[in-house]
Amino acid sequence: MTVRVAIIEDDRDIRQLLQILIDGSPGFACRQTWESCETGIPGLVEDPPDLVLMDIDLPKMSGIEGVVKIRELLPQLAVLMLSVHEDDDAVFQSLCAGAVGYLVKGLPPVQLLDAIREASAGGSPMSPSIARKVVRSFHSGEQNPLSQREIEVLRMLCDGENYRTIADALFVSANTVKAHIKNIYEKLQVHTRAEAVGKAIKDRLLR
């Protein structure tokens, strides 16, 4: 089971160095390298590898835009970002855009191959500080001021239910639901269902 790796990296030296390292390691093959997303992405589509190493700082189309494009065209293809800086915010953006992990340029060959192996095995190699950043973005920011009942109602608002349906589901009258929603509006400082849903999800009061 050889892992076929492709590389998109504008620096010729780094590109060749990576290719030689990867192609020379048992279990890995690197036969496709490009210097830009513009040339590389069509190449990927033509003959999809198992994994792509994508430089994050590319001229013209950036690596992040590249990830977005690749996920449109080849949703199954794993993309591993290459970054100069350990904790670049761009790395975080890349993960949001669809990258599975990232490598730091200048990483010792052994660790680099470890990371590629981890990624191709379904992992997500990343540095501790990025990991924390990623995990933190899960955490709810502020304490939600909503009561249990209000959260139930809010959940149903997200699904587009109306007074009647919510009332039936909660075994109360539509007027009660109306009252709850009014209270939700006040607590969240909003005036419509759509805004309440938007704010609730952004503030992670839900899900």
Added chain:
Amino acid sequence: MTVRVAIIEDDRDIRQLLQILIDGSPGFACRQTWESCETGIPGLVEDPPDLVLMDIDLPKMSGIEGVVKIRELLPQLAVLMLSVHEDDDAVFQSLCAGAVGYLVKGLPPVQLLDAIREASAGGSPMSPSIARKVVRSFHSGEQNPLSQREIEVLRMLCDGENYRTIADALFVSANTVKAHIKNIYEKLQVHTRAEAVGKAIKDRLLR
């Protein structure tokens, strides 16, 4: 800079083993241990440590509920979960609830201390497969079928704007906005603004 660690774990043996290991290691101190959230959380509030090891499977209040409670009372306190299973879904839930990472019971002492160190240094120790699960939850599922204009409108729906306001902002008539929203509904298979916003954010068509 000694890292003060507290432990909440119902199994007496594991609890003592962990305490001895941690307390006996240079740079770490463990003077607080409890067998449940009910007793432990008040104790944490009284004298907050730097980090808590929290068993995920506790009788009565689970570790996950415990994390939620702790984040309400002590938002700055890092919680590291203890799990029996490598890839328990509960681990993922814990991270969502606010844990910074987790440890697997039976991890070699060296790696266990490494993980605690990583967590207290601002990292998020977790296994590769959980990392991928976490990262994947960032990725947008499907390609969004909305046009550019529709996305603009959808954004404003999230803010609770009405036809009139959106129309003014986009320099078009309210009827046009209405038409756009109608198309959005059809593409997203929804029938109300709230549902559209909920679906759009869940499917990561926005933000």
Added chain:
DNA sequence: CTGTCAATCGCGCATTTGGGTAGTTTCTCA
């Protein structure tokens, strides 16, 4: 024991919304 707050219920009314129908224009892509 008093006050606050969640949860429950009610009604009227102006406004907004959603659904239907019916077009024009512009632009891309086959």
Added chain:
DNA sequence: TGAGAAACTACCCAAATGCGCGATTGACAG
């Protein structure tokens, strides 16, 4: 060149919504 889309405009009308004014009950804290 012709089909399809995106973007734009307009009207009607029933239904849903938001907001105003109430109200009672029970639990829980000070």
